[in-house]
Amino acid sequence: MLRPENFIYRPKDTVIHRLDPRSKFYYAFLMLVLAILTIDFNLLLLLLLFTLFPILLGKILKQVLKAIQSSLFFLALIFIINFIFSLNVILALALVIRFLILIISFLAFSLTTSIDDIALSFYKLRFPYDFVLALTLAYRFIPTLFKDAVNIVDAQRSRGLETQKGNLIKRVKNFMPVIIPLLVVAIRRALNVAEAMESRCFGASKRPTNYYELKIKFGDILLFVASTILFIIVLAEILGLVKIAIV
């Protein structure tokens, strides 16, 4: 089961947590591009190894493993479907590794970067403040909505609702007692938050000031350079310009 807690930032004092969100996003984005560009098993394995460094340095291995455990069904599905259609174990494994790289590299970003830092990055990139705030709130309320959904399902099941019975139309209909309270709760909460924000002068300034500023530090430059070098090398290998010997 996908549990949002496994995908959410928890504050820690590590090298990776202290990095600028822009450099972490740059790294995650490059890993994503490389993983999509290549299907070579060895190269993907190399990329997978590279994704482990931020995980270990950021001390989020346990959380990442739990997130992977939540995604085991999808990983198995990717392997089985690709094996059935290609009858090639290596190719099926390569695609599983590709998916793992996507998960891990973005987890390295999302698990070590607070939503405030992400929002601040957007703000610094001159995105409108309303957009940045909407993004922050949407992200922040995911676990709350998930908890609400669980509670609603429990409450309705306790009154005899069976969501897994009947044909497709019946099942969709059975979900109405879950969807309606969820929407009502979400809308009510949104209105409450809007009122609370307005009570604290939201909208008084188009570009409010920030509590702190983002600064590029030595670690960010290091990650930026290392990611770029890896990107160039792997891209060169993909284009056949160099040959990397992997034992």
Add this chain to the structure above:
Amino acid sequence: MIEFKEVYFKYPFEDTYALKNINIRISKGECVFIMGSNGAGKTTLIKHINGILKPTKGEVWVNGKNTKNFTVAELSKIVGIVFQNPDHQIFASSVYEEVAFALRNFKFDEKYIENKVNETLKFFSLEKYKEASPLFLSGGEKKRVTIASVVCYEPEILVLDEPTVGLDLKQRKNLVNLVNELKKMNKTIIVVTHDIDFAIELANRVIIMNEGEVLKEGSISDIIYDEETLRKANLIQPIIPQVVTKLKLSISSKKIITIEDFLTNLEIILKNVKT
């Protein structure tokens, strides 16, 4: 009868147990209050009674049925749970439909449903809202609708999770009356609450939980005079036991629970204080 036998429960992907070695037996017709601080495992415990959660280790038996072998829908016919937040359950277009929801799920015939719903709405003073949308009622009225929607199908066991939250004094009194009525009908009632005064009015037995374990079980007088347990469970000692404890009476203080007890024993208390 409800029986928890060495129950342990761990949520998926969590490291620690939410319930640890729970051994509880609740007899038919008992009114048991479960109390404790936030995160003590109270709601997790009650979700085991109708099988929403199944124990990781151990067994939960309800009227001779091991919850592991029955669906929530099957167990819900015996166990009605009213959850804390009414907004998590209200969805129907009218109060009538909301109250009829469980009865329809349990496939009662339409004539019976009509009679039962009307009877329940009358009992809860909700008749005037029969056609109104439950979504736009006040907090206390919504709470009554949610309780009515469970009480209407007459489960043998009724579980109330924080029923007094959001109720004004009058509605609270109505709730006390309702629980007393249900007690007279020999229903088993389990209440999860922080409201110690509510427990004083109704509880036959109190179970105090802390960090997923049963800290203490006993009568309300055992609990309200046990300062150590109350402190661990983050519960405030009611004013009368506080006064009696401060006076350091040599008489059996455990009999003095309510203001009425205090006034009845006032003469003895005064004599005791003077000496």
